[in-house]
Amino acid sequence: MTESKDNIEPNNKSEVKKDFEPKILGFLCNWCSYAGADLAGVSRLQYPPNIRVIRVMCSGRVDPVFVADALLKGIDGILILGCHLGDCHYGEGNYEAKANYEMLQILLKNIELEKRVELNWVSAAEGTYFSQIVSDFTENIRTMGPSPLSPKNKDFPEKSLISKMEAIKRVVSDGRIRKLVGRERSILNQGNVYEEKVDEDKYANILEEAVQTEYIRNYIYVTLKNNPSSVRDLSRKLKLASSEVLSHILVLRQRGLVNLTTIKDLSPIYIAIE
Amino acid sequence: MKMKKKEETRIGVFICHCGTNIGGILDVPSLTEYAKTLDNVVFTQRNLYTCSETGLSAIKKGIKENNLNRVVVAACTPRTHEPLFQGICKEMGLNPYFFEFVNIREQCSWVHQMDHEKATSKARDLIRMGVARASLLEALEKHQIDVEPSALVIGGGISGMSAAEILANQGFQTIIVEKKPQLGGQLLTLHKLFPNNMDPEQILRKRDEILSNPLIKVYTSSEISSIEGYIGNFDIKIQSTEKEKGEESKQERSVKVGAIIVATGSDVLKPEGYYNYDGKRVITQKELEELLKQDQFTYQKIVMIQCVGSRIPERPYCSTICCMTAMKNARIIKKNNPETEIFILNRDIYTSGTYQEEFYRDTRKEGIIFSRYDEAHPPEVTDHSVIYYNFSQNGNIEIECDLVVLSTPLIPYPESESLSKMLKVPIDEYGFFLEAHIKLRPVDFSNDGIFVCGTCRWPGNIPESISQGYAAASRASRILKKGKFSVEGGTAWIDQDKCIQCEVCLKKCNYKAISRDEDDKVVVTAVLCKGCGACATTCPEHAIVMRHFTDNQIESQIAALLEGTTSD
Numbered sequence: 001m002t003e004s005k006d007n008i009e010p011n012n013k014s015e016v017k018k019d020f021e022p023k024i025l026g027f028l029c030n031w032c033s034y035a036g037a038d039l040a041g042v043s044r045l046q047y048p049p050n051i052r053v054i055r056v057m058c059s060g061r062v063d064p065v066f067v068a069d070a071l072l073k074g075i076d077g078i079l080i081l082g083c084h085l086g087d088c089h090y091g092e093g094n095y096e097a098k099a100n101y102e103m104l105q106i107l108l109k110n111i112e113l114e115k116r117v118e119l120n121w122v123s124a125a126e127g128t129y130f131s132q133i134v135s136d137f138t139e140n141i142r143t144m145g146p147s148p149l150s151p152k153n154k155d156f157p158e159k160s161l162i163s164k165m166e167a168i169k170r171v172v173s174d175g176r177i178r179k180l181v182g183r184e185r186s187i188l189n190q191g192n193v194y195e196e197k198v199d200e201d202k203y204a205n206i207l208e209e210a211v212q213t214e215y216i217r218n219y220i221y222v223t224l225k226n227n228p229s230s231v232r233d234l235s236r237k238l239k240l241a242s243s244e245v246l247s248h249i250l251v252l253r254q255r256g257l258v259n260l261t262t263i264k265d266l267s268p269i270y271i272a273i274e
Numbered sequence: 275m276k277m278k279k280k281e282e283t284r285i286g287v288f289i290c291h292c293g294t295n296i297g298g299i300l301d302v303p304s305l306t307e308y309a310k311t312l313d314n315v316v317f318t319q320r321n322l323y324t325c326s327e328t329g330l331s332a333i334k335k336g337i338k339e340n341n342l343n344r345v346v347v348a349a350c351t352p353r354t355h356e357p358l359f360q361g362i363c364k365e366m367g368l369n370p371y372f373f374e375f376v377n378i379r380e381q382c383s384w385v386h387q388m389d390h391e392k393a394t395s396k397a398r399d400l401i402r403m404g405v406a407r408a409s410l411l412e413a414l415e416k417h418q419i420d421v422e423p424s425a426l427v428i429g430g431g432i433s434g435m436s437a438a439e440i441l442a443n444q445g446f447q448t449i450i451v452e453k454k455p456q457l458g459g460q461l462l463t464l465h466k467l468f469p470n471n472m473d474p475e476q477i478l479r480k481r482d483e484i485l486s487n488p489l490i491k492v493y494t495s496s497e498i499s500s501i502e503g504y505i506g507n508f509d510i511k512i513q514s515t516e517k518e519k520g521e522e523s524k525q526e527r528s529v530k531v532g533a534i535i536v537a538t539g540s541d542v543l544k545p546e547g548y549y550n551y552d553g554k555r556v557i558t559q560k561e562l563e564e565l566l567k568q569d570q571f572t573y574q575k576i577v578m579i580q581c582v583g584s585r586i587p588e589r590p591y592c593s594t595i596c597c598m599t600a601m602k603n604a605r606i607i608k609k610n611n612p613e614t615e616i617f618i619l620n621r622d623i624y625t626s627g628t629y630q631e632e633f634y635r636d637t638r639k640e641g642i643i644f645s646r647y648d649e650a651h652p653p654e655v656t657d658h659s660v661i662y663y664n665f666s667q668n669g670n671i672e673i674e675c676d677l678v679v680l681s682t683p684l685i686p687y688p689e690s691e692s693l694s695k696m697l698k699v700p701i702d703e704y705g706f707f708l709e710a711h712i713k714l715r716p717v718d719f720s721n722d723g724i725f726v727c728g729t730c731r732w733p734g735n736i737p738e739s740i741s742q743g744y745a746a747a748s749r750a751s752r753i754l755k756k757g758k759f760s761v762e763g764g765t766a767w768i769d770q771d772k773c774i775q776c777e778v779c780l781k782k783c784n785y786k787a788i789s790r791d792e793d794d795k796v797v798v799t800a801v802l803c804k805g806c807g808a809c810a811t812t813c814p815e816h817a818i819v820m821r822h823f824t825d826n827q828i829e830s831q832i833a834a835l836l837e838g839t840t841s842d
Contacts, residue, residue, distance in 0.1 A: 021392070025835060030353070038351045041380030049396045053377070054831050055352070056823055057764070061807030066828055073836040083527040087711070090806035091700070091720050091784040100811065108777065132387070175774075175814030180810030182778035 020152070022076035022141040026053040026134070027062045031089035032123050033081035039127030046136040047131040051079065058082070060093030061117075064104045067117060068169035071108075072162070073151035077116045077141035079134065084121040092185075094121065099184050103177065107168045111161060115140070116147060127250045163226065167218035177214055180207060216240070217248045221257055225272035228261050283409050286317040286342040287401065288333055290324035290486055292379055297322075299383035301394045305348070308398050312405045316340055324349050330362055337366045344408040348376035369413035369422035371763055371822055376404035399700050399835055406834035410827045414763030417801050421506035421533035423754050424448065425747075428693070432736055433728025434537030435480050436743030437750075442489040444751050446749040449529055450484070450492045450510055453689075457481045457492065458470040459539050460729075465563040467736060468602040469633055477736070497689075499526065504802050505723030506532045529656060533723045533750040536697065536707060537743060538690060540729040543583045543682035549655040554676040556655060559599050567607060574613070577660040578604065579653055581622035584683035586649065591704065593683030593733040596623045600681050601637045603758060608640050617643045617673050619662055633792050645671075684733035697724055699788040707731050717746045721785060721802075722759070725749050755828020765803035766824035770795055772817030779809035779818060 015236050028034040040047070056062060059082025060183055066077055080101065082094040088090055102120040110112035122130045146152040148161055184203065191197045198206075220234060230248060235242040249270055252258035261271040287309040291297030302320050309318045317340040321408035322331040324347055336342060345368065347359050352375035360370035378397045425441050427434045430452030441448045450457070458481055461474045482489050495515040503509045512627065515527050542560045545551045553561060559578075565571045574810050578600045584593050593705035597620070606615045625631040638644060646665060647653050653662035661672045694701045699719040700708040707730050710720040717725050727742035728734070734742070753759055766787070768779075780788045787802035788809060797816075798809075810820035819825075 023835070025832065034351075035353060038353060038377075038380040041351075041384040044384055044387070047385055049389060052396065052399050053381055053833050054403070054828060055377075056807065056828070058806040058808065059809055061823055063811045063825065063828075066832060067824070069829060070832045070836070073832065075832075075836060085617060089711075090804060090808070091710075093784075093806045094809050096782070096808045096811060173816070178812055178814040179776060179778055182782060182814065186781045228826040242313070263276065 001089070007159035020142060021148060022050050022138060022146070023074075024051045024077045024079060024134075024141060025070050025075050026051045026067070026079045026081065027059065028053050028055055029059045029061075029082045029089070029093075030055055030057045032087065032121075033059075033130065036081075036122040036126045036130040038250045039124065040131045041127075045127055045128045045131040047134045050138045050141075051134050058088065058090050059069040059097035060088075060090065060095075061098055062100070062101045064172035065169065067104060068165070068172050070262055071113060071116070071147070071149060072165045072169055074147055074152075074184060074188050075116075076144075076147045076150060077137060077204075079116070079137050080117070080119045081130070081133070082119075084123055087121075087123060095185060099181050102179050103207065103211060104168075104172060106208055107171060110212075110215060111164050111168070113149075113165075115144065123244035124255055128269035159226075163222045164219060166222045167215055170212065170221070171214045174214055174218070177211060213248075217252055220245065220248050221252055221272050224258060224270055228271040230264065230267035230269050232267060276592060279300045281343065283314040283344060284316045284340065284342050285312075285314045285344040285346060285405055285408050286319070286326055286333075286336045286340060287312075287315055287328075287346045287348065287405065287472075288336065289318070289320045289401070290329070290347065290379075291321065291322050292349060292383075296349070296379050296383045299387055299390055300378060300397050301390065305378075305394065305397055305401060309348075309401055309405070314344070314409050315405060317342060325358060330358075333359070333362050334366055337363070337368060343368065344372050344374070344411060346374045346376060346401070346404050346408050348378045348397070348404065349381040351375075351377050351381075370625050371414040372408075372637060374404050374411060376400050379479075395738035402837065403831040403834045404425070406830040407551045407827050410824070410830050412821070412824075414821055416763050417761040419504075419506045419759045419761065419801055421753055421757050421759050422508075422530050424529075424531045425533045425535060425750050425754060426451065426508070426510055426529065426531040427537055429459070429537035429539055429728070429730065430454075430457035431494065431537060431539040431728060431739070432461050432477065433539070433743040433746075434459070434535065435484055436740045437535045437537060437708055437727055437747040438490050439480060439486060439487075440744050440747035441751060441754075442484075442487050442746075444755070446489065446751065446754050448490045449510075449512075449531065450490060450493065451496045451499050451841060452494045456492065457484065459541075463560055463564060465567040466602065466606060468598050471602070471606065471670060493527075496685060498693065498696065501534070503530075504799070505721075505753065507649035508532070508534055508723070510534075510630070532754050533725065534697065535743075535746045535750055536693070536699075536719075536724065536730060537728045537746070538687060538693065538730040540684040540706075540733065540734055541687050543685045545582050545680050545682050548581060548582050548682075549653070549678065549680060549705050551680060553630075555676070556656075556680065557780040559596065559603060559679055559681050561799075562603055562679050566603070571607065571610070574611075575615045575673075575675040576604075576607065576617070576677045577653075577673050577675045577681045578616065578618045578679045579655075579660070580618065580623075580680060581648075582680040582682050585621065589683065589704065591683070592624060592829075594624060594626075595733055595735050598630060598633065598735070600679070601633060601642070603679070604642045605637055605640060605653055608642060612641075615675075617660075617675075618642060618644050619647050619660070620644060621648060622645065684729050686730065692728060697721070699724055699726075717742055717749055723750075723753060757836065760765060761801045761803075762805055764805040764820075765800045766798045766805070767800075767819045767821060768796055768798055769817045772815045774815050774817075775816060778812055778814060782809050782812060784808075 088094045105114050187198045231245050235245045262269050306320045307317050360373045363373045364370045424447035427438045427450045430450045438448045464474045499513040500511040510529050625634045647662045651663035659672050659674045664671045702708045707726045710718040725746040727746040728739040791797045807820040810818040
């Protein structure tokens with residue numbers, strides 16, 4: 001699936017306004033990072049006022065759908081902070097956060113948005129570290145400029161990028177991928193139903209391939225939703241071999257997401273259905 | 275979820291000046307005006323100190339006069355003040371979960387003091403997000419559980435006995451289950467105790483007090499066969515082997531307790547395969563103590579080897595007690611017969627504490643010789659000597675000896691694993707029980723109502739085992755004393771119409787709160803759920819509602835943030 005990365009070209013280079021104030025969303029877990037942020041406050045440590053915090057009980061609560069949703073709505077950067085690994089108030093919630101984050105990173109790399117989402121660990125005692133992370137992240141995002149999906153971006157709206165982000169949101173909502181990520185740690189540590197433990201690298205490959213395949217399928221779906229097209233049109237647009245597009249269309253038809261609408265110039269035209 | 279007829283959402287927003295803490299940085303009057311413009315907000319007010327008596331009465335008055343059914347306070351941090359404001363809501367007949375806290379002090383005015391305008395703009399966003407969430411809040415109930423005022427202590431060693439003693443002293447019925455025929459644990463095998471050579475019998479007197487205490491019931495030669503239930507209501511089955519007139523019989527009895535303390539202790543590694551260990555001429559420290567205890571010690575030249583079977587790749591931990599044990603025994607031998615030659619071959623000497631280092635110096639002063647070996651060159655034990663590589667000599671040295679004593683670590687009992695499964699609590703990679711948090715909750719398990727003490731947690735000495743026993747008892751009595759335990763309402767709930775029974779959540783839940791019910795449906799036992807939300811985040815079908823942190827509530831905050839009514 002590596003070629004697909006080159007095909008889906010990012011929306012690049014928007015002019016960075018000097019007075020650009022990025023809008024940053026922070027997901028902070030109640031027990032460590034939120035307490036660390038409070039400590040930064042009590043210590044009067046000053047950091048840029050761009051971050052807006054949503055408190056959750058555990059970083060494991062941060063559904064990748066939330067992150068995709070915020071990106072789609074045009075947020076410039078997202079910071080997910082949890083307890084240090086091994087220190088989670090709930091035992092292992094931050095490992096869940098990590099698994100979700102890594103899956104999301106695979107997807108976001110396709111549209112070069114991966115650097116706009118960061119996962120980090122801050123303890124309740126690390127007020128200084130918290131303010132430093134927020135300052136650094138804010139400055140990074142400021143340098144990057146507004147999100148290509150932000151209304152502040154002068155190239156906005158870039159239709160194909162929105163479709164790609166919509167596809168990503170659909171992938172992270174999708175039961176197949178969620179099941180795969182949800183079972184990651186039990187498959188790696190306890191083994192699958194046949195009690196075979198899966199090697200970490202092997203799992204990473206399986207995940208990457210599954211995620212990227214679903215990404216292409218969902219991108220096809222979103223594209224067809226906006227524009228009923230033939231396999232040839234899609235193949236040209238997505239720069240994928242017709243045979244590959246066709247195989248994805250077949251899967252989407254099986255799932256009841258795509259249907260044949262009409263035949264134009266001897267080519268079947270497909271349409272997305274909900 | 276049952277839905278009553280939807281009533282109109284009436285939100286009141288109370289914004290705190292906190293003296294100049296907030297008011298000196300943020301433009302509170304303009305924030306108050308701004309809050310008025312938000313959906314569903316019917317009342318706004320600013321207060322000098324919202325948490326003061328005046329501030330709290332103002333909230334009460336606001337709720338009453340404006341028929342508010344949601345309250346938003348924009349002030350300091352929920353981590354300190356949320357219970358206070360939730361209490362006010364409750365007092366006014368409002369469900370406490372209809373309260374929303376917006377932090378504009380710790381995470382706004384205090385950290386953005388240089389730019390009042392941008393800080394105010396941030397506060398506007400935060401209030402807008404809080405109001406959006408408040409509109410979607412749902413009434414929840416805290417679950418109350420009755421607590422059986424009794425406890426089970428698993429293990430009758432020094433730590434378990436100490437815990438039972440404290441619990442009984444506080445008036446709680448306590449049951450001790452000990453797998454051996456008598457109480458005492460490892461103390462029974464020790465000769466003298468570090469550092470003052472106290473006779474273990476002096477501590478073991480506790481045993482007689484326990485056996486005669488009417489509130490403590492002791493089952494020896496007994497093991498736990500099953501544990502069901504949860505905090506306040508554990509159903510325990512105890513299997514005892516009873517001997518009557520030479521006939522052995524098994525008996526099973528059921529008991530109900532409110533809390534469980536795990537004090538199963540640890541074993542001493544038998545170094546089969548190390549250094550020609552034979553239990554006769556090459557023995558362990560524990561076996562040495564038995565010889566000393568029986569007054570059968572006749573050896574003249576002794577070599578002790580430290581870190582046998584510990585601090586190696588397969589068992590990397592330090593057992594912490596072996597250095598002092600070796601020194602204690604060496605000094606006793608030397609005192610009994612000053613002519614005895616004793617070498618202690620070690621990799622490092624661990625002397626933590628206020629008197630340990632002094633004890634080490636005194637040991638050396640008495641002529642006991644310490645010499646180092648390293649992991650790469652383990653000593654070789656022959657039938658009449660020990661040969662080891664000496665750094666400073668850069669060569670091998672042979673020490674003639676008639677006895678070799680191996681200092682081996684404390685290791686977990688293999689039964690810990692089955693017990694951990696019954697208790698649904700974790701064990702670490704070595705098999706020691708794993709507490710909820712090494713610093714914040716050192717004797718608690720992550721599951722409520724279950725506690726841990728003594729060397730089943732990690733190797734430790736007697737004072738540590740006793741104080742941990744006391745600590746575990748005190749933690750348990752907190753629950754037993756109240757008679758009731760209340761569980762937060764923010765728990766997970768599974769929508770059966772969406773659930774496909776894939777069990778991803780069931781494996782994910784760290785608290786075993788998700789299980790199959792009698793109808794084979796996957797359900798959450800609310801009293802066990804801690805509300806972390808990991809299950810909801812990975813549910814493939816989005817069938818799990820994480821109450822008080824629902825998808826809708828969080829997405830409403832995101833949407834409100836990006837509404838972009840403020841330009842900054």
